[in-house]
Amino acid sequence: MLQQTVVATVIPYFDKFLRRYPTIQHLAAAPLDDVLGQWAGLGYYARARNLHACAQAVTALGAFPRDLAGLRLLPGIGPYTAAAIAAIAFGIPALPVDGNIERVASRIFGITDPLPAGRPAIGRAAARLLEDPAARTHPGDFAQALFDLGAGICTPRTPSCARCPWLGACAGQAAGIAATLPARQPKTARPHRTGTAYVLLDAADDVLLIRRPPHGLLGGMLALPESPPAAADWRDAGAISHIFTHFSLALGVRAARVAVLPAAALRAPAATAPLPTVMRKALNAGLALLTC
Numbered sequence: 001m002l003q004q005t006v007v008a009t010v011i012p013y014f015d016k017f018l019r020r021y022p023t024i025q026h027l028a029a030a031p032l033d034d035v036l037g038q039w040a041g042l043g044y045y046a047r048a049r050n051l052h053a054c055a056q057a058v059t060a061l062g063a064f065p066r067d068l069a070g071l072r073l074l075p076g077i078g079p080y081t082a083a084a085i086a087a088i089a090f091g092i093p094a095l096p097v098d099g100n101i102e103r104v105a106s107r108i109f110g111i112t113d114p115l116p117a118g119r120p121a122i123g124r125a126a127a128r129l130l131e132d133p134a135a136r137t138h139p140g141d142f143a144q145a146l147f148d149l150g151a152g153i154c155t156p157r158t159p160s161c162a163r164c165p166w167l168g169a170c171a172g173q174a175a176g177i178a179a180t181l182p183a184r185q186p187k188t189a190r191p192h193r194t195g196t197a198y199v200l201l202d203a204a205d206d207v208l209l210i211r212r213p214p215h216g217l218l219g220g221m222l223a224l225p226e227s228p229p230a231a232a233d234w235r236d237a238g239a240i241s242h243i244f245t246h247f248s249l250a251l252g253v254r255a256a257r258v259a260v261l262p263a264a265a266l267r268a269p270a271a272t273a274p275l276p277t278v279m280r281k282a283l284n285a286g287l288a289l290l291t292c
């Protein structure tokens, strides 16, 4: 849940999620649509699908695998998460290389290869930190200590080297280039896309919705239709914009009210429909026009 967001935003989602699915078995038994509804507003919806599939896989196995290779076979578990579970939950010598550890390792070993191409070299260097016998004996503590070092001392712009236990053994600090590491390739401009969202309300303020295809952008989530779902007096409700990781999106919003929605249409109360943030923005634009 914490990907690309902050703890304060996630806490209410996390609490609600755990109340609804207190065990892995509860999560595994829940319908996917229900899980996606709980996730609505957090973004990166593939994580919700993977979490659900992972819960089903772990339930079928009877427990989490206790080795890196077995963990990697679970849906949604990549190298970082597998290493984090292995080290922190099971005490297996493994190092989950997140942005903090990447920064610390690039500085300690003075690696100047720019990201993202330099990531494998930094990862190999980070793995050398795990050669220390103390790190291998307590891999979970070691990983979390490195997370904390990166978050609190070896910070991106102004590392507090005087307080660092690696001062004296840090190539980046010795060379006076620590604050510039890890180097990064210049960013390319984010592509821009456009589209239209249609807000169709009935007399009871239910809104017509669609279910997105299971894979791809907002996969499996409820959404507003991208084309007119019925003949109606469509009016311009302005436009909204949203920034995704890989592109920016501008959506023109069209809105209309009818007495009743088409009989077979998906629907939900407009005020509480569990929608992704971009769709909630578009729905609110439509509501502003139709309810003023």
Ligand code: SF4
Pocket (backbone or CB within 6 Å): 104, 107, 108, 153, 154, 155, 159, 160, 161, 162, 164, 165, 166, 167, 168, 170, 172, 173, 178
């Ligand atoms: S000495 Fe400075 S640059 Fe090197 S790891 Fe410590 S805080 Fe980071």
